[in-house]
Amino acid sequence: MSGKKFGHRNGQIPDYNIVLLGQIGVGKSALTVKYITRRFIMEYDPNIEDTYTKHEDLDGTEISVHIMDTCDKETSDQNRYLRWADAFIIVYSITNSGSFEKARGYLQDVKTHAKDVPVALVGNKIDLERYRQISKEEGSALSTEFDCLFYETTAAEEFEYVEDVFHGVLHEIQKERSQLNFQPLFISEEKFHVGHKGARPKSPKVIVDKKEDKPVKKNSTSFKLFNKSFKIFN
Numbered sequence: 001m002s003g004k005k006f007g008h009r010n011g012q013i014p015d016y017n018i019v020l021l022g023q024i025g026v027g028k029s030a031l032t033v034k035y036i037t038r039r040f041i042m043e044y045d046p047n048i049e050d051t052y053t054k055h056e057d058l059d060g061t062e063i064s065v066h067i068m069d070t071c072d073k074e075t076s077d078q079n080r081y082l083r084w085a086d087a088f089i090i091v092y093s094i095t096n097s098g099s100f101e102k103a104r105g106y107l108q109d110v111k112t113h114a115k116d117v118p119v120a121l122v123g124n125k126i127d128l129e130r131y132r133q134i135s136k137e138e139g140s141a142l143s144t145e146f147d148c149l150f151y152e153t154t155a156a157e158e159f160e161y162v163e164d165v166f167h168g169v170l171h172e173i174q175k176e177r178s179q180l181n182f183q184p185l186f187i188s189e190e191k192f193h194v195g196h197k198g199a200r201p202k203s204p205k206v207i208v209d210k211k212e213d214k215p216v217k218k219n220s221t222s223f224k225l226f227n228k229s230f231k232i233f234n
């Protein structure tokens with residue numbers, strides 16, 4: 001325990017919210033559960049959308065990682081995650097070219113509606129190399145087009161494949177936040193601005209602590225609005 005930093009504000013452990021998006025069957029649940037439990041579990045109910053929590057040590061600082069494993073439905077409301085996310089992981093399967101096209105659609109949506117939020121494009125199932133339909137070069141080119149991180153991975157083999165993805169994304173969030181700390185914070189009646197970026201309020205969310213296997217409700221953070229605009233320097 002010694003030498004570990006606990007949070008950065010009010011002694012609280014900082015939250016890192018990650019949303020996984022992608023076509024059904026690409027392995028969003030498998031990647032999430034592998035990251036949380038280090039185990040590969042074969043089957044999940046595709047209709048369940050959960051938020052999982054894991055405590056992490058990020059370069060000696062304790063953080064809470066919250067992962068929303070979405071289910072891909074035409075009717076689903078993007079607002080539930082767009083404003084909540086600190087980062088997105090957009091998953092496709094390297095064995096399914098349709099899922100790659102779907103990933104492109106998600107990249108377009110996220111880059112349009114959640115500008116400046118870190119994004120990683122992830123090609124999953126590289127253990128199934130013999131069924132590959134999307135080359136690494138195609139994946140990399142798409143990530144360059146959308147200026148985001150790129151990984152190929154598998155939930156079915158070593159934990160490190162999955163850990164690399166999540167740690168890369170967590171570091172990206174950390175980088176983004178440290179840049180924001182040096183920018184002026186504007187508070188207006190309408191909305192918050194941190195520098196040129198809109199701050200994302202915390203949505204009410206249900207945390208499923210897999211250790212305890214029961215949902216834990218978290219209160220939403222309330223914001224106090226002022227009549228006038230203030231400029232605060234951190």
Ligand SMILES: Nc1nc2c(ncn2[C@@H]2O[C@H](COP(=O)(O)OP(=O)(O)OP(=O)(O)O)[C@@H](O)[C@H]2O)c(=O)[nH]1
Pocket residue numbers: 022023024025026027028029030031041042043044045046047070071072124125126127128153154155156157
């Ligand atoms: N071989 C292999 N199979 C995988 C991998 N990741 C997931 N799968 C399998 O692919 C199927 C779909 O995985 P899910 O994790 O359920 O996919 P999802 O994206 O969450 O999709 P839904 O749960 O249907 O919303 C399951 O049978 C998994 O066991 C992987 O990296 N390699």
